[in-house]
Amino acid sequence: MLEHLITSKTRLRMLLKFFLHPENSAYLRELANEFGDSTNAVRVELNRLAEAKLLRKEEAGNRIVYQANQDHAVFPSLKKLVRQSVQWDDLYAAAKRIGAEAIFLRESEKLKTFSYLLVHPSNTYSCFHRVEEKDHSLDLLVISEDELESVKAESQSCFLIWKDNERHA
Template sequence: MLESLITSKTRIKLMIKFFINSDTTAYLRNLSEEFRESTNAIRLELNRFEEAKLLESKNEQNKKVYKANTKHPYFKDMHRLLLKYVGIEEIVDNVVKHIGELERGYIINDFAQGNPGNILDLLLVGKNFDYDYLNKLVRKAEESVSFKIRYIAVSPNEASQYIPDKTKTLLVWSAGDKF
């Protein structure tokens, strides 16, 4: 659906990269290698996003580093749109709400870094999980998305062991509030 509205695949990749997890930062050559596209194509799109004030940049060690402008009036709308596009919002709705005493739900690893792949990793923090129900919901959610879902369920005391790097985690559920 999004591809019919936004015809540039590079633009869509950049939107996913920066607007799914607002803590993501990247520079031109890094993006060029990651997307396997020319630096010119990436630079053109980065300049458009920066002109529109959707991205901010700063110079660090002779590199221009880009990051989403979370203060932009459309940031939250773009974030929600992209969560829907990659299927995360549906998973949160179908899986995370009814599985036990959930305190926090995170997306970890590639998806959290704005690199959707074949596997979505979830970290569920809470207690008294209904694993049979959780497994059933995960299977049901997998039918409606184009990737597999893995999860780790841990107690609140164990959570910090599984969140070593903030850039590789995306909080999608906290105390009953959806992000």
């Protein structure tokens, strides 16, 4: 849905990255690598969102780290819209139910769609899963940590949107 409202793919990726899980933070080159975009394209969109005060930026050594500005007046509404557009509640529930430790969003250039990768800690846990709800379905690919790198290499864009911090604390 959002891809029809927001025509900049880079801006759309940023909204998904930062507003699905507002604790996510990233710096310019990290985002460019995850998104498969040029650093200039990412810089332009980071600057736009930071100027609008939708993103906070903070210096960390020689890097500037960006994160959603949770104090912005439109933050709750924007977060809700972004989460609804990707069926976040169903996605998160499925990840917790199978014991996934991370969720990645993968963009398919051929299909011009996003798909969800749930990363499971077991190397033997790999499957395709469809969550059926009353008015929609959600396709999930469950992969192991070992498979993640090859999937990233085959994707135009593949980036982390959620990590189970309880496991990594």
